[in-house]
Amino acid sequence: MLGRRGLVRMIAGALALSALALGCGKKDGGANGDAAKQAESDPYWKVGSYLSLSGEETAFGVDSKEGIELAIDEINQAGGVKGKPIKILFEDNKSKPEEATNKVLQLIDRDEVIAVLGEVASSRSRAGGIVANRKKVPMITPSSTNPDVTKVGPYVFRACFTDxxxxxxxxxxxxxxxxxxxxxxxxxxxxxxxxxxxxxxxxxxxxxxxxxxxxxxxxxxxxxxxxxxxxxxxxxxxxxxxxxxxxxxxxxxxxxxxxxxxxxxxxxxxxxxxxxxxxxxxxxxxxxxxxxHYAPDVPWPNSQAFVKKYKERYNRTPSSMAAQAYDAAKLLADAMSRAKEMTPDGIRQAIQETKGFQGATGTITIDAERNADKPVVxxxxxxxxxxxxxxxxxxxxxx
Missing domain, CATH: 3.40.50.2300 (Response regulator)
Incomplete structure (x- = not known):
């Protein structure tokens, strides 16, 4: 017969084993496994974005955020993806690579997003991309042009040309x-x-x-x-x-x-x-x-349509950062609509298969190295x- 101390030790041990079992059961992929099933049952698809919304390169982050918001609103107004809207969750990395790492971890582990958009600067995209790739969650950087960014692994893509x-x-x-x-x-x-x-x-x-x-x-x-x-x-x-x-x-x-x-x-x-x-x-x-990647007066119909919508919403001419972020969000949604499975890996495969996507910054095809084959302006x-x-x-x- 157990005394009070023995009973307490037994209960504590059982709780510890239960916690360990739960921890082992959760896959490192974040939005994979059980989280992917949760995404299917949610009323919306959760997508994360980490940007420089403060710090040295705030202008790039703000422009990118506006481009993404415009794209997501258009996608949702058109019925969303597979009948559900996209909910975009933004995080500010304060223009610092170490913060980019932290924010991508939060988006994947805490918020359980099924894909990530960001960053602008190559140093921050590479830092965030390492995390996304390890967690097996697809990431598209709108504007990071250094070749090393997509070399971190098969889950990292870009919507821009390379350096x-x-x-x-x-x-x-x-x-x-x-x-x-x-x-x-x-x-x-x-x-x-x-x-x-x-x-x-x-x-x-x-x-x-x-x-x-x-x-x-x-x-x-x-x-x-x-x-x-x-x-x-x-x-x-x-x-x-x-x-x-x-x-x-x-x-x-x-x-x-x-x-x-x-x-x-x-x-x-x-x-x-x-x-x-x-x-x-x-x-x-x-x-x-x-x-x-583009100019406000570039003679492409898709670009002209984007500029018109952006000006109507924000009352100013969009930068290329805004245009590329708009394209990255639209390209992701297009891939999600084509994905055979609404899991991070299913979305990753669909992004890899992107060909001839008509964006505001030109026609985009994702090549074997996960880079965008597109025009230079x-x-x-x-x-x-x-x-x-x-x-x-x-x-x-x-x-």
């Missing part, structure tokens, strides 16, 4: 289209996006017979670029390639003008695309170019606006 394509196109545009052979290079050494683009650009310039006459790298936290600009100027480049974010490009443009370097000498990348760049440095960057800053200059074929950049 190897963008870097090569930047080089081809300068050397082959603008006929400038002597080029300067200015980039952030501690940023995966910027340093990756710089490498691709450098290699392609050399292949095309051009020369990088001077390159200068800086840390993202720096704000005084005068020394770098003067050193670049002393090398007499015909153009300067600056694959950086708008947060650095605006002060660089102002300091370059003060040093006698005109904005028309600069060619950049999609990280320039933010209203803040026009607000802070449009005059200094008059005539500059950058590679991008050249944008020019003209009359203090982002204006469409040309469309280039991505495949031509690979030749």
């Amino acid at each position: 190897d394509v963008q870097g090569r196109m930047g080089a081809q545009f300068i050397v082959s289209t603008l006929k400038k052979k002597k080029v300067g290079l200015l980039f952030a050494s501690d940023d995966l996006y910027s340093s990756g683009l710089a490498k691709e650009f450098r290699d392609e310039v050399k292949r095309l017979g051009g020369e990088v006459v001077m390159e200068k790298s800086f840390l993202k936290k720096e704000t005084n670029f005068t020394t770098y600009i003067n050193e670049l100027k002393s090398a007499n480049p015909e153009m300067i390639y600056a694959p950086i974010y708008y947060t650095s490009m605006a002060p660089i443009a102002r300091q370059a003008k003060a040093a006698g370097v005109p904005g028309s000498m600069f060619v950049g990348s999609d990280g320039w695309d933010a209203d803040e760049l026009l607000r802070d440095a449009a005059e200094e960057l008059e005539g500059a170019y950058f590679t991008n 050249i944008v020019q800053i003209k009359d203090k606006q982002f204006t469409y200059y040309a469309t280039v074929n991505e495949k031509s950049a690979k030749q």
Whole structure:
């Protein structure tokens, strides 16, 4: 016969074994297994999104959030996916990779989402993508272009082109289209996006017979670029390639003008695309170019329809971040509608099979490496606006 202490120990042991059994029964995939069955019985499909809604790159996160919200509302107004609406759950990663990891874990383990949208910055998408892939929940990044992002595993996709394509196109545009052979290079050494683009650009310039006459790298936290600009100027480049974010490009443009370097000498990348760049440095960057995923005046019917809807809702012109996030959400919903099973793995397979998806940023096909095969747009800053200059074929950049 058990005494009081023995009885207490027995009950405690039974409770511990029960908790252990429950813990072992839950699969590491988060939204897989039992959670997937729960998703089927819920009145809506839960999709998570982690974005930089505060911190250094807030503009990118806010634009992306608006694009996703517009897309989800349109999807739900049209009947949702397989008769149920999508509920989007947003998390703010504060523009920090470590927060991206935490937020993706929360979305999968706590909220049991069946798919994830995010992030914009490649460093944060890679961090979040590692978690999503380990948990076996599909993730689509709207705008992260560094090739390493999708290499983390089969559950991570992107709705944008990659930096190897963008870097090569930047080089081809300068050397082959603008006929400038002597080029300067200015980039952030501690940023995966910027340093990756710089490498691709450098290699392609050399292949095309051009020369990088001077390159200068800086840390993202720096704000005084005068020394770098003067050193670049002393090398007499015909153009300067600056694959950086708008947060650095605006002060660089102002300091370059003060040093006698005109904005028309600069060619950049999609990280320039933010209203803040026009607000802070449009005059200094008059005539500059950058590679991008779309322009507000691009002559594509789907893009024009998106711009019209966005302006009606937010009373401003959408950035490429908003357009790409809109496409990522629409592409995910399209895959969900085609999925043979409404499980994370079923959705993953459907995303992989995406071909000829008609988006606001062009026609998208997901290739074997889970990257988007789509057009590259050249944008020019003209009359203090982002204006469409040309469309280039991505495949031509690979030749």
